[in-house]
Amino acid sequence: MANYGAGLDSGSLVLTTSTSEGYSYVFRLLCNSEDEVMVPKPSYPLFDFLADLQDVKLVPYPLIYDHGWQIDFPTLEQALTPNSRAIVLVHPNNPTGSFISPEERARLNQLCRERNLSLIVDEVFLDYAYDGSQHETFAANDQVLTFTLSGLSKISGLPQMKLAWIAVSGPQEEATEAMQRLEIIADTYLSVSAPVQLAAKTMLDQRLKLQPQLMHRMQTNLSELDLQLAKQKSCTRLALQGGWYAVLRVPVTRSDEDLAIELLTQKSVLVHPGHFYDFPTDGFLVLSLITPEPTFHEGISQLLMVI
Ligand SMILES: Cc1ncc(COP(=O)(O)O)c(C=O)c1O
Incomplete structure (x- = not known):
């Protein structure tokens, strides 16, 4: 402090x-x-x-x-x-x-x-x-x-x-x-x-060594996410200022829960449905930005293909 x-x-x-x-x-x-x-x-x-x-x-x-x-x-x-x-x-x-x-x-x-x-x-x-x-x-x-x-x-x-x-x-x-x-x-x-x-x-x-590495990883993942989002029209990312997570706005073709389960069981991609965090409606997925970069990259590609 x-x-x-x-x-x-x-x-x-x-x-x-x-x-x-x-x-x-x-x-x-x-x-x-x-x-x-x-x-x-x-x-x-x-x-x-x-x-x-x-x-x-x-x-x-x-x-x-x-x-x-x-x-x-x-x-x-x-x-x-x-x-x-x-x-x-x-x-x-x-x-x-x-x-x-x-x-x-x-x-x-x-x-x-x-x-x-x-x-x-x-x-x-x-x-x-x-x-x-x-x-x-x-x-x-x-x-x-x-x-x-x-x-x-x-x-x-x-x-x-x-x-x-x-x-x-x-x-x-x-x-x-x-x-x-x-x-x-x-x-x-x-x-x-x-x-x-x-x-x-x-x-x-130890934070002095960890935090710059983690920030770098999260910035890289965020840029990759934005790059992949720019190539399609159905999903957007909500603005964020800090923390370890990104929130995606996704089309409500089924519940967020069903979508998260499909991603997990069929594509081995782990995301959280918005209701875990009390989002008021369906249509929100929460992604962890601290995931290693290659895994994050692959996970986003799979996610966007499913959506
Ligand atoms: C906002 C927030 N507060 C507290 C915690 C938990 O912290 P601690 O491990 O010190 O209990 C978390 C864990 O994810 C968190 O997201």
């Missing part, structure tokens, strides 16, 4: 074994049973399970696509109730690859202040921006109580090393109190593995 100019001291950080565990801690901290947390749609599929385990009710708010993705603020505001406790942001979002814009950030801060809500911001893909620019982290957001989650899983490509963190920021009094309560939750589960903590610096430094 120091890379992003957010110089946090260790007193504002709680270590967890994964971002997923971080979500559980924050849900537990902010919510009583049946309290509500707003989550973007489409987005990361694990939210439902994480919330269910903590008896938290998720209320989706839509992201709308118009030459890029934006938060549908009127619908978000309408969906808030006296039980709403927090808004989840994924920055950039999985799988839409959209960052929270500075205008959206200002509006979210204002909304949270007015409605006494916290922000829970998932920044696992923050380092992966296609224009090479640095997008502002929420880890130093001092406007409202903010829990920023990230970890080694995507930063260094080491999901199995099980090290992640929650950075707490906000108006000082609120952040200090939240941190004290969060420490009790974290202490209850005892500390994350000591060997992993000791190796953390080495594993974090």
Whole structure:
């Protein structure tokens, strides 16, 4: 986070074994049973399970696509109730690859202040921006109580090393109190593995070698995808700014599920149907851009032939 100019001291950080565990801690901290947390749609599929385990009710708010993705603020505001406790942001979002814009950030801060809500911001893909620019982290957001989650899983490509963190920021009094309560939750589960903590610096430094290679692979795959898409008319790619995925708009001649199953069983091509991520209709496939280049190239050719 120091890379992003957010110089946090260790007193504002709680270590967890994964971002997923971080979500559980924050849900537990902010919510009583049946309290509500707003989550973007489409987005990361694990939210439902994480919330269910903590008896938290998720209320989706839509992201709308118009030459890029934006938060549908009127619908978000309408969906808030006296039980709403927090808004989840994924920055950039999985799988839409959209960052929270500075205008959206200002509006979210204002909304949270007015409605006494916290922000829970998932920044696992923050380092992966296609224009090479640095997008502002929420880890130093001092406007409202903010829990920023990230970890080694995507930063260094080491999901199995099980090290992640929650950075707490906000108006000082609120952040200090939240941190004290969060420490009790974290202490209850005892500390994350000591060997992993000791190796953390080495594993974090590994990102400096990994990320340029991964960005290069994803840029190459994206160019190949665009090249193949330019030769046909039935499929298009949605605009994206970052992350590890591309979303294809495909003709709805059958359900996305059936199409994904046909691609897998008949062509050995693995894609995700849009409904995994709560796309509102059929007609969306999600592709992983971190696939090795020759496999990706072949996979796209097969996919376009089937479509
Ligand atoms: C948006 C998002 N957050 C969190 C995670 C999981 O991170 P972790 O391995 O730290 O639980 C993923 C994994 O794909 C993800 O896409």
